[in-house]
Amino acid sequence: MNLRELSEQLGLSQTTVSRALNGYPEVSEATRLKVLAAAEASNYQPDARARSLATGQAKAIGHVIPQSTSHEMVNVVFADFIAGAGETYGQSGYDLVMSMVSDDAEVQTYRTLARKRNVDGVIVHAPTQDDPRIALLQELNLPFVVHGRSSAVRTDYSWLDVNNKRAIERATKFLIDLGHRRIALINGLERMDFALRRREGYVAGLAAHEIATNAAFMRSDEMTEPFGHESAGQMLDAPAPPTAFIASSIVVAMGVRRAIEERGLKMSRDVSVICFDDMISYFPNGEGEPIFTATRSSVRDAGRRCAEMLLAQIENPGSPAVQELWEADLVVGTSTGPAPGDS
């Protein structure tokens, strides 16, 4: 059933039927009701491609995932971000189209996306400190919102980020207040902007209490469980091990905990752990009381909000760029305690 058939069946022109369905005022209420009823009855839905071609709007948002960084990208938080964004898209009648591309083809992918016109805008994931995609998208005039931000890019663009620096700085100070002095940071890949900012927060937190940073207490890599395990293990086995760890994700924190417990130590009593908790749905940080003391911010909410921002931008072209900086909560769980006495 297409528009022509529906209009013939109703004895009306395609114009009238189209207008009735799309809520234009040039059609009487009586015929509108008739049209709506007929459309409902025959389960009519306009062909997306045809409509899109006629209106110029794709009604779809693109998410580009580079494959080589797929450990980092198709990662633990990604699914939840998408779930949040997808909720918003669904409510507004937008589709979400994902492109998995090899890393070197990424720039070309954005160009192609813009040219093929099958998306109205894109979300930029996992920005690096000086991300070339931002300039590219501005050049292509394709609306976009960055999840995170790119510190070194000085042009005006829309982004939504968590105050990673402040969050980790607070976590660091929290540990210092508990008497810890040897505090380790198990960070994500530091070419990612968020990881860099977290390190800044860590360094700032230490500096505020005149504690020197120690390269042996800082690790940075993809945020997997084994990475947390191995890093913490090595540090714990060294002389003068850390008494506290800050992990960049709950997955990493699980590895840290494993290393601690393997050595017959007890979390909180012997070694404290704080992590950044993205509130991943299938990896909740405990039910009532959190397991890990954590800086917490929902990546799902971030997905929802980024999508809203992008849709607003698409529907009001020329509107100014919007930035949002969310503060993470610091929630206290069972993984932290005062530094052990002999520390």
Added chain:
Amino acid sequence: MNLRELSEQLGLSQTTVSRALNGYPEVSEATRLKVLAAAEASNYQPDARARSLATGQAKAIGHVIPQSTSHEMVNVVFADFIAGAGETYGQSGYDLVMSMVSDDAEVQTYRTLARKRNVDGVIVHAPTQDDPRIALLQELNLPFVVHGRSSAVRTDYSWLDVNNKRAIERATKFLIDLGHRRIALINGLERMDFALRRREGYVAGLAAHEIATNAAFMRSDEMTEPFGHESAGQMLDAPAPPTAFIASSIVVAMGVRRAIEERGLKMSRDVSVICFDDMISYFPNGEGEPIFTATRSSVRDAGRRCAEMLLAQIENPGSPAVQELWEADLVVGTSTGPAPGDS
């Protein structure tokens, strides 16, 4: 730059340019080269909607994610499945469009997808034992491939599944051979077909050695870490606790391990653990030697293969349905050992 402009620039008709670009034989090699060069130079890409409208092919595959089951669905394996499928799509020039829908709207979503014609086929995720989506899609005549299968549906349809029953049966026997008799199963939601089959395998494995099942040793829920932790904890605290656990996912197994270690027990020495390992990229089961003894099958490979099957079906309409049943490997790690003596 669109086709008309490109053809005017070249002094050729749109027909010729279109044919040159799409490799039709009715154009001389000389002009083809000229056209290709010009297209390259001006970065021409055909408008996806227009092409799609003209050809009748959307060049896109749909993945529908019900929101209410999103804990189950936008879950730990989903991201990797998508990554695998997306690879295949990318190579074949297909897009992946995801729809997040509220649970009750799911049926309507498939209808709408079919009517709006913005996908050429869909992947069905997480089938239940008697999944109504299969009949619906057959009725709609929309090509599809099921990841998993729906045991109670007797019609012929394409699916790719892991031999969940055999895998868990082997795991169970493996534990029995090590002397274990009190073996617990921490399963996924048993309205999911895979979970049901895993239970069958577990029961069959026990039955083969004439071990009676014990309801206290069987739990089933969403596969989160806290679920594993809580289930294992309760069982371990009961009189005559299990000496071995079979966990339906590595995430659950992490929770089981935590419960074990919290009680001062040691995995393998005191309590054995086997899990189903989907080889999730950011949650590798150890680097060299696996941490957990596991039945292993790559969900990413499954994504790749499902996508291939679906594309083949779309490109050869009327081809017979294809079924693939993959055997999981049983890899031995450090989480299993002989049953403790007093067992």
Added chain:
DNA sequence: CGCTTCTCCCAAAGCGCTTTGGATTTTTGC
């Protein structure tokens, strides 16, 4: 009552591509 203004509807022109059916030129066969 004659004129203008609404109201409601429609024919037709795109949107940018593919593809059918033909036209024109070149090559081939005898």
Added chain:
DNA sequence: GCAAAAATCCAAAGCGCTTTGGGAGAAGCG
């Protein structure tokens, strides 16, 4: 050298929708 076949190219007709620019007929105005 000329008809037939092959090789190239093109105009135009869709694909299914939205939207522009009118055109009847009804209602409002003096």
